[in-house]
Amino acid sequence: MAKHIIGTVDEIPPGERKIIDVAGRSIGVFNVGGEFYALRNTCPHQGGPLCQGRVSGFLTASVPGDYSYTRRGEIVRCPWHGWEFDIKTGQSWFDPVQTRVRTYPVTVKTVELGEEGEEAITNIAESEQADGLEKGPYVAETYDVTVEKRAEKQFIVVEIP
């Protein structure tokens, strides 16, 4: 299990997603109401880029007209054939047991920054390598701060087996 920093929390606001290549595979990281979830960006059906699909809610009905709309922002539909997947579990709606997409554990790592932002990130990576943190696809140039006083920064870390 290797951990990869894929970006900062600020980069993926609620309702947004980021698709990244990490450890040789394409992965989508979604912010659902402040929580982060990671899915393999490949639909188990025909291999469509699942994480590029529309994010929507979960519409059910007991009978026609009796709509119940819940879990807005928690369902991603494959951009090709529209198969619905639960972003939180990777399970498909129509066959949650057998048709599912790979999910990856995501954690948020809070780091206290030193005077030099760039250096801090390198340090995070290095300090975390002991417990298996691999260096990014996240690169420092997307992060540029001058810190007057000591500040905190939150990083999104995805675990890839």
Added chain:
Amino acid sequence: MSVHPDVATLENKLASDNTKSATAVIDCDIHNAPPSDKALHKYMSKQWQEHQQMVGNRGHTGGIYTRAVPHAARHDSWPPTGEVPGSNLEFLQKQLLDEWQLEYGILNPLYPVGGQLNLEYGAALAQAMNDWQQAEWLEPEPRLRASIVVPYEDGELAAAEIHRAARQHPGFVQVIVVVRTKEPLGRRKYWKMYEAAAEHNLPIGIHFGGAGGGPITGGGWPSHYIEDHGGMPQAFQAQVTSLVCEGVFEHFPTLRVVLIEGGFAWLPPLAWRLDQSWRKLKAEVPALKRAPSEYIHDHIWLTTQPMEEPPQRQYFNQLLQQLDADDRLMFATDYPHWDFDAPDRAFPVQLDRELKHKIMAGNARKLYNLPPRI
């Protein structure tokens, strides 16, 4: 057709690339679209430009079932420039032709031409569409071939456009109509179109969609897009029935028809039903010299998309056996539409090597007379 200077470079690229599939692929259903109505103006007379600006396109209204997604397009098929899916050649090259290393792709534009209530305007649109295809698709991209768009509800106007376009450019390899026509396609009003197509040795492609003015089922208007989209095979069955029973293939013995985006699992039961019905009722159709299934076998080709996905793999093999169309089944993606089939992942079973080559490219190469490029 002129050979593009980059062909050699391209072929080197194809050979050296780490291919997604070792099998050559010809995509028999790609949808190119004008980025706007106005984009056709330079191919239209002033009169029709003004007509378009004044009343615009007018077909049979009242039959719209809102598609699940805009332009029925893959969510990832919108060009970065923001134009409509299928309208940007460069993006189409990247996302389709290069991505899947297609040997050829057949363009089937679905701009509403044949469904125009004003037939002369439909003819002007057809002419504009075909000139646009030639200038902006066929000439810049040697991997592409195109279908001739025609005002199909008028046989003579359709025939005139077939003659004009076919003589104008060899990149036109087919005539395209839609499956929901005003009348069944076997009726005589369409025969001039078949005569012209047969004269130029062009197959008639019958594509998913259209609006003939009547309810889209024999039981009235349904409510949902899933019935509109999922019910299209019923229209295909009606057209096969009509073409066969009205004797079109007796009158035009060289005519070939390609059913595009209709699926194919419904064809064997239809052929059985037609044969059985014909055995009892053949006195009504003396023009038919053979059983309906024989005409189907000799004259009707099919594209694979949307791929049949039975719950058990062996059913798919049973279907292929019942279909008996190893030489007439042709792969298609339907790019950029949402029900796209991926060349490497679409088939639910492992096809044997020879059959795979036929379906993925060989059958199309033969039907459309395309020289091998890979």
Added chain:
Amino acid sequence: MPPTEKVFEAEKPTMTSHAVIDCDIHNELPSLKTLFPYLPDHWRDYISESAFVGPDANDYPKGAPTTARPGSQPPSGPPGSDLGLLREQVLDVWNVDFGILTNAYWVQSIHLEDLAADMATAINHWQVESWLDPESRLRASLVVPSQNPQLAAEEIERFGGHPGFVQVIMPIRSLIPYGKRFYDPIFAAAVKHGLAIGLHYGGAPGHAPTPAGWPSTYLEEYAGMAQVFQSQVMSLIFEGAFDRFPDLRVALIEGGFTWMPSLMWRMDKEWKGLRHNTPWVKQLPSEYVRNHIRMTVQPINAPPQQEYVVQIIEQLESDEMLLFSTDYPHWHFDANEEAWPIQLPDALTAKIMAENARAFYRLPVGVTRAGAVQS
């Protein structure tokens, strides 16, 4: 083997050793005048005084070889209008436990709805008196003016309690697809009285029978009717008819069945991607088909390769869906033996020949047969 069964075997004619329930037998009206005793006076006079000749439907052209088997026309009326002949040519030949009458007099095509409703009532009275009362092996289908579901529901209330009626019959070609809520009064009344819905070949709603207009020939319309069946199956499922009425049972009569696997695959595929447009559809459409829909076997639409039909039956993934039928007096085959010529395992054949229908129409063990076994 107990001796009683041997006696029973010896008494049987040659068609099959299985029990038989024939799910598609047409009882034709001898003439419009037949209904006069059952019609209000004002309609009797209207029919005599006006140009009215019955529904404007032409599902069975008079001389077409499919319309009537040779020898089925009595001197008194059209083929299928004589109980004696029907006994001789179907009930006795097949030694049926039950025969389900499928009267295809489409009052739906009479635009004058009040006349349509009273015609339906008259036909149903006539069915009771002329068919159900004299012949205990017969069951019947209620004719209803389904172009007006309220009037149709009233008709179901009128006759729903009669044990001889086992289903409500409607033409597969409707003005509005059958899944729509428009028809709810009919479904509600049918479910209340334990009646199935029989959707039968034919009908004349006024619009074209195909999604692409009117074909030229009867051959096309006859063969093309299968597509209308397909559309109605989609409508019933995607409009949520079975979600609104979980006990709703639908028989597809005289529409063939070999097309059903391909339709199930297509519906299932569509549903996986478009489920959110019709969210009341809670499981694979093919599951709804297997749970709610049955199909009569004639016309079979079989290819010469019998193994293909066996494959199709396997692909249904249910041994409960097919119901034996002769479609008398219509004639899709050439000899009685061909009514069901497919060789299948014995248990499955037994289901197709009678047991599926017995369960679907909630029929008891046949009088004839029970008697034979007990004797």
